[in-house]
Amino acid sequence: MSETATHATLADTDLVRLFDQERLHDRLAAGALPDWAREHYETFRADMLGERDGTPFPCFFGVDSEKEGWALYTFVPGFDDESLARFADVTRAYLRTQEHHSPRTSLVAFFRNEDGEQPEQHWHDRYWEVLQFLHDHDPEPWPEEFPTDPDHHQFEFCYAGEPIFPTARTPAHDRRHSRHNPHGLEVTVQPRSVFAGVTGDTVAGQRAREVIHDRLEGYDDVCPHAHLGDWEDDESHEWKQYVLPNDERDLEDCPLEVRA
Secondary structure, eight states: OOHHHHHHHIIIIITSSOEEHHHHHHHHHTTOSOHHHHHHHHHHHHHHHSEETTEEOSOHHHHHHHHHTOOEEEEEOOSSHHHHHHHHHHHHHHHHHGGGSOTTOOEEEEEOOOSOSOOHHHHHHHHHHHHHHHHHTOSSOOOTTSOSOTTSTTOOOEETTEEEEEEEEBTTOSSSGGGBOTTSOEEEEEEGGGGTTOSTTSHHHHHHHHHHHHHHHHHSSSOOOTTOOOTTOTTOOGGGGTTOOSSSOOOOSOOOOOOO
């Protein structure tokens, strides 16, 4: 197969699959990824392993995952139904096999930016379009132990029968740098099992949150957002943490329409 044909295949089909770090780095070394995918990942890796004004990236779980080679990745070429359906398949595959990887393995999805420069609300809407698509096409029922009302303090997004914590970075987060990716929407998917032993009701979890909070103060140009909290906290709502505002404003209504 010629280099051109290989490039076309990767750009159209093979990009929306689970890549482990070794396979992804092999593709990068071979020049087999399209520019948008390469730029997305290289920026992500530089953020995870680098510093900003002397402060490491705040989420050291993400830093360790990238440093140790635990993370899995996928690249989504658009927001059309076909691309999102393939992303849904990849997400299900990740959740089904996650127990066979490191306990801290997350899935990082990079979405191609076909929209150009857009305001924050655009990326906010794009993010919730992705989650709404996953929910609307979920083959599994919502787990009974989790409320379907986003106003409930123990609500969290569920997919394929699993509660997950899907956070976003976007090009518009130019002040909240910990949530910034200049190349397009980036979504990190983590099932609740990833946080076993480090939830807010544990000593290790409380210590981790103190470190993350301190790093956020040095990394971002704005204060850590008031929406940041714990699932165990009766006063917080987890969905508000998925795609944080670039400023200090409050998020009042969850855009997700959850079917009973």
